[in-house]
Every structure is written in C-alpha cells, then in structure tokens.
Amino acid sequence: MTATRQRFVETAAALFMQQGYAGSGLKQISTESAAPIGSLYHFFPGGKEELAAETLQWAGKAYQDLVEAVFVASPDIVSGVRNCFEGAAATLESTNYADACPIATVALEVASTNEALRAVTAGIFDEWLGMVAGRLTAAGLTKRDAKELAATLVAALEGGLLLSRAARNTTALRSIGRSMATLVETALAHRRTATT
Amino acid sequence: MTATRQRFVETAAALFMQQGYAGSGLKQISTESAAPIGSLYHFFPGGKEELAAETLQWAGKAYQDLVEAVFVASPDIVSGVRNCFEGAAATLESTNYADACPIATVALEVASTNEALRAVTAGIFDEWLGMVAGRLTAAGLTKRDAKELAATLVAALEGGLLLSRAARNTTALRSIGRSMATLVETALAHRRTATT
DNA sequence: TCGCCATTAGAATGATCGTTCTAGCAGTGC
C-alpha cells in the first residue's frame, strides 16, 4: 500500500511550508503522519533529503494544477490573473495564514546550503514560469514579452504571499493582484496596437 | 566595548539569510563571530530569539538605507527602480547567490511558528513599504496608488530574489526589473494625463 | 498451511541543539 507513503508526502508538504526544512523534524512528520519512523525510512531510504525532494515535486505539481484550474475557470487571462491573487488571499485568510507557497520557504533555506534540493526548487519554478508564459503567448504576446511577464507574475505572487503572511493581512496581496491584472491588460493592449 | 555585540549581529544576519533561523546554530554563530557562547548570552540574555530580533532590525534598516541610497543616486524614480533591481542582480552574482534579502528567509520560517519574530518581520516590511510609497507620492502619485505600487515593487523584488537565487541566474530578476520600471513609468504617465 | 516479503514498530546511537553554569580575566573607582 502506498497510502502511508502519500501521507508522509502530504504532511511533510504542510510542515515544510509552515516551518521550513530545518525546522521540521522527522519525528514530528512521522507522528503527524500516524506512521513510525521505520516506515519513513522504508519508503525514503535517502532520508530527509529524499522525502523533501519528493514532497517539493508533489506540492509544486499540485500548486501548478491549482493555478491552471483557476485560469481555465476564468473567462480571460486578465481575470485569471486577478482570480489567482484573490484566491491566494482567500486561502491565506481561511487557513490562518498557514497555506501559502509550498516551495518558497524551503527554496530560500536550501538555495545556498543544499545543492540537490536547490536544483529541485529551481526546476519547479521553471515549470511554473513555462506554464504562465505559455498562457501569455497563447494570448498573443511574443515569447520574449511572455517570459518577462511570467517572471513578474510569479515573483509578484511569491512576494505578495511573503508580505501578507508576515503582516497577517491580505491587503498587500490584493493590491498586488490589481497591479498585476492591469499590467497584463496593458501588455495585451500594447500587442493589439502593435499588430493590428 | 560593543564591537563583539555588533559582530554577533552581523554574522547572524549573514547566516540567517543563507540558512534560515532554525538552520543556523548558536555554536556556529559564536564560532564565526570569534567570540564564545558566554558572550552571546551576555549581550542577548533572551537567547536566540532576542539575537534574531535585533539582527532582523539591523539588517532591515541596513537594506532600507541601501535602497534609499540607490534612489538618491538615481536621476529619477523610474531609473531608481531599475537600478535597485540591477543592483540586486549584480550583488547576487558577485556573492555567489548568497546575498539576497536578509528578512525573507526568516520571515517565511517564523510567520506561523514564532509570533514575536513574525511581528518584527512585519514591522520591517511595513517600514520598507512606507519608504517606497513616500517616494512614489513625492513623484506625484496619490497615496492610494502609491501604496498599491509600493507593495507591488517590494513583492516583485522579493519574488525576483527568490526565483534568481533558486535558479542561480539573474535572468528573472532583471526581467522583473524591466517590468517594474515600465509599470512605474506608465503609472506616472497616467497621473500626468489625469492632472494636467 | 507455510514461507516470503513489504511494512510496522520503536529502541538505540552519536551528534548537535539552545541554554545554563561556574570560573577567570581585565580594567575602573576608591
């Protein structure tokens, strides 16, 4: 049964997001997973690092799916962007400012201290950027403009989550969302005047 | 002499930035400060938490001064924004992607786990936002627009540092810098057409 | 029914954590 294995990944994802990599002990992870430490090392012989790598991959994919679902459910890309920021703000509020980006906390911790995990986080961010850039090119932007704007959108979301989590209010995140919606709007308008 | 005390703060700032709060041991901090643990507890009776609080305050102020110096040295606010992002990118490269935001790593770690330190990081971000918003209102924006744009700029810088540190290249940060420069430019242009 | 293998279970290990403690040193005021 891989149910136990999945429980490890999911509880680790939550703990890493809220307490970071170094701040989350394997004892705590195994306790909250309702499974013994022996099982953890059975499924992840590489120990904490292997668990973290798999956890980041899983959470990164889940978060990407969530964002894509928001875009799909939105009438156009501008309101899609708006809904992403609004959704992130709403989630933050309803989870007592615990549920934010599952990658960022660990990414900052390991960027200079653990090359293997750093590479994992870099790969996840790269996929996110590619996904957003793809939607922007589909909306009519050039590849170059789309890449630039995608980086801006992802960075703004990450930064907004950081500011709002620290402040324990979503003012910043919602402001940034409005800013980003108009930024995408004007970028698309620019294209329209340039091509037509 | 408070030289030892200041050494504690400065080495702690560097270590917390690169490894996070939980990942930085007091033994390591005292070793790299070339001072014994006893001295650390002499200057910071509150232990690790007090050291971290003071370290964050100091680093937050230093980073703010740095940004203000860039703005002062720039001919206008738009090039000031551009120079901030370019400067952050250059620093990142020249320090092997170690020197980024001295607050962000700890802020994400403590946001849900240490209320005292969370409040400290929130206060620092608030000061930063106020400083940037002040410069934007001085440039002619309304208070409301200035606050919104300030949040966007700070968040974009934080997010850009995150993405670039993870990727170990400054492409994202420089892209975002260009994006933000034009965003400020159009915001100011909008004001001009609205008022004149 | 028996043997096999995946998984559970948690005690044991050595290292490191934050913190406390005692002892000594250097300089100042009397």
Added chain:
DNA sequence: GCACTGCTAGAACGATCATTCTAATGGCGA
C-alpha cells in the same frame, strides 16, 4: 591594594536531531 563590574571562556546539561538497527507483524502466493 581592593572590591566591583563587564566580559570572556568553555564545560556541562537535557532535549532533540537524523539515522540505523533488530524484531515483529501482516497478508499474499504457492
């Protein structure tokens, strides 16, 4: 010269860290 104070110095402490280990358990195929 003597007490006092600010600081240095690092050993000691109990807790917790990641990891390893042995033993037992469960269910499935033969």
